[in-house]
Amino acid sequence: MSYLGQQLVNGLTLGGVYALIALGYTLVYGVLQILNFAHGDVYMVGAFIGFFVMVGLGGPLAPSVPVAIMVLIMFLVAMLGTGLLGIVIERFAYRPLRNSTRIAPLISALGVSILLQNAALLLFSANIRTYDTSSYIPSTLGFSFADITIDGVRLFVLVLSIALMFGLARWVNTTQVGRAMRAIAYDRDAAVMMGIDVDKVIRWTFFVSAALAGAAGVMNGLLLRGVSNGMGLVPGLKGFTAAVIGGIGSIPGAMLGGLLLGVVESLAQGYLSTNFSDTITFALLIVVMLLKPNGLLGKRAIVKA
């Protein structure tokens, strides 16, 4: 029982991170109908920014500001930085292709992904960096509940990811840009004719989606995973899986898909096989795609003739 509970908690934490990545895919897909394959690499950049902010503030062993503030600054700077990166990527790799063939943005995205990975390799070398979270956030922090331990970092990551998701939902539903975004997702041509500044909305979409990926990158670092230039691939694919499972283009779908995927992966690791957990996750995706091509919460498109 406690083992199951522990796996569930771990899965939810992991799922929160996946959900944030998945939201980025879904937002961009909803507005532009393109698969932003460079998204995983934006996440990688976020993790690096977080790392260098931490080093800039004195490093894990002797932080020059209180730990809470340091973590806060890490998140803010990483989100801002990746957000701007998102805008730049959209401006240079996607905007010129808005009226191009269907495959062009996909290939362009692959190009951006390769560029980001190798730019990071050139600038930061292939060394794996770690956040050394345990040296400034003691692992004893947190609480236990009926044999299930939730350490401070996990709790923090879980709470923050849920908070960000709610923030996003609020943003999409209540702000003017958010409403315009939904209008564009529904019918871009009509939105343009209604006087919506499409460029502005798309910029915002990319900013928000990339900022979420940046936050996910820092969370990944805090959860004590290595930071390196190739780290974006697998979480990128998983975030993507989550978005697809939930129904790409659907915001609640991405959240649900992310959490579900995290839990499934965690359970697969705990009960089936550590080696095959990724295989199981990807196989799950293929099955969902075959049974419900539009995902769990996606809308079914009517074929027009």
Add this chain to the structure above:
Amino acid sequence: MSENRVPEEIQENAAHEAAKLGIGTDEWVAQHEERTARKKGLKGVPQFIDESIPAWARWVVLLAAAFAFGAFVDNQYLLRIGVNLGLFVMLSYGLNIVMGYAGLLDLGYVAFYGIGAYGYALMSSEQLGHHWSTWLSVLIIIIGTALLGYIVSLPARRLFGDYLAIVTLFFGQVFVQLVLASDNITFPWADDYVDITAGANGIPGIDPFSFFGHKFLNIRDYYWLLLVLVALLTITISRINRTRIGRAWRTIREDALAAESMGVMVNRLKTMAFVTGAAIAGLAGAIFAAMQSAVFVSGFDMPLMTMIYAAVILGGSGSLAGAVMGAIVMSVLPEVLRVTNYSEILFLAVLVLTLAAVGKSVKRFTINIVSIALIGFAVKILLGFASIKITPTEEWVVGPVSRALSHWMYVPLDRVLWGNCAFVILIVLIAYFTTTTPRIKTILLPIIGYLGIFLWEVRLVTDVNTTRQLLIGAMLVVLMITRPQGFLGKPRVEVL
């Protein structure tokens, strides 16, 4: 109303002339559109090549060159490049069928290559202790990959576009993960674990091909094999493309629903495309494994996938000549870049060509070159005063080009730091360049040119692999923006 009327006879004459030239008739209008679409200057080069040299002549020249290469080149390293090129062409052909003709976005394509390679490795090495005959293993691989292609095509019946891309991408990932994880499988009925694929360690000691008692001990044997295969594939695929099946594939790419309403068995054709592509990739994989005598799963992951896609798209999706051209660029270019001396020459050539293309006139071009030279000297002199330590010339000069440059180039001691700074500044400047006014562009261009040379000499030549990847990435983005149909492809019209 104007009273200045044109005299009738002139009018009549003009009409007569026009009729003689065919002006205004449908045919003239159509040709006029073609004439105005003709691009001038450097941008017109692909079109010029495409129109002025007949296709068969290009193939004959290519074949002759390939034949001469195999017959006269003795250098093992060069032959190996030739073999890699042959494999790359096969892979591009296969992907060209799936993506170029049938329009199916198969991002797991490279897995078939991997399965072919691993399949051969397992049937012809000590890993499982099998040493089957080449005929048998190759036959099994072709049938096996074709069968797998059939299975992967089943989702393609229901999915299209991006969704198909996703599922196939994961198929590729499942293959990689399975190979990685299959070095340590405990079956419920056995106590001990079983090692099937050796995981990330790869499988060494794979037998070479052996046909009719002739063992392929020389790399040249593989070269000839691939040359024959590629020639056969070129002929057969282009025949198929021209006739019933090929036409039907292309109708699916254009409009699957209309195709189905016109009696085209869409699902069967999708499957056929997948199966054909998969079998070609599987065969290529088997040849690769036998030639390399070792396989590693990391070689069949996303990086190779992107390279194949880049090759097909660069040359022009849907064109066999394009696939060959793309394969040449993608497999030979990295080797050229590996030799620092060549890479310097190549880089400077590209830089000069770019300047020529951007500058548009000889005068501009000269001004740009001179400005770059002046910036170089200015930097060298100014920073000379600042007494920052420089790298001794002997340490960074790799050939005649950099020796010539060494009189002009300022190379600081901490090359990594300065190179990284230059890299970031360069990217920012290029981004700014594309959005700014023509006046600022004129000023920026020489600065960007200088920074480019600086970065190349200080940082990039020392880090060949990263550089190559950076160039491929940048090329994909730039290509999609400037010429999405690829170098030899025809411009496409799509109704979304």
Add this chain to the structure above:
Amino acid sequence: MLNLSNLTMEFGALRSISELDLTVNKGEIVSVIGPNGAGKTTLFNVITGIYTPTSGSVELDGKSLLGLDPARINHAGVARTFQNVRLFLNMSVIENVMSATYGHTRAGLFSSALALPKSRKEEKLVRAKAEELLSFFGSRLTGYRWDQPAYSLSYANRRRLEIARALATEPKLLLLDEPAAGMNPKETQEITEVVERLRVEKGLTILIIEHDMHVVEGVSDRVVALDHGVKIAEGDFDHVATHPNVVEAYLGRGAADRK
């Protein structure tokens, strides 16, 4: 030839076609008219197998078409054009027509690859047939245009090419979805003649959706009017055009009352 009975098509709560009975006899030209959203194109999509009807039956020469995929329905002898013209834009004009012979040609992967005599002969026949079909439209689609990409054609020529492509599938029944839409009066007149010639020269039975009443009047043996998926009138042109239900559907209740 074509027999629809009690046909109903629902999309969720929306009932696009409601208990429709329709018969088209061999050699007949039947027009389907009705305001936008009356379910005309949906009817075509049901007949050609793009949609599966909620209930009812679709029969061609007594054989049910239900459950067949669009390709097989085409092989059974039903060809169509599309309201928004769906050509294979990046293929040449003649290839557009040649590709539509897929259903009644045989050449496979291997016989094409090896260029066996059988497949070569078939290829020649297919090309000759495509050239003949394109010549059906006189000088409009002949000669130098054959090898141009379909996207280079004018709008009217695209519609003509679409008809030629449908003919290449060797249909018994041809469904034309607004063949005169977007054409000028002269081209519209031509289309009227083309439809009549299709019956006479090709021996086709034709079901046609059209908004241009001149065309409808010019070609139809019989007219069927739909509104909200329900058949509101059927008969010859004059009968349907003056039928109060039809006037009401197009112009509203007041107009029908004033009449």
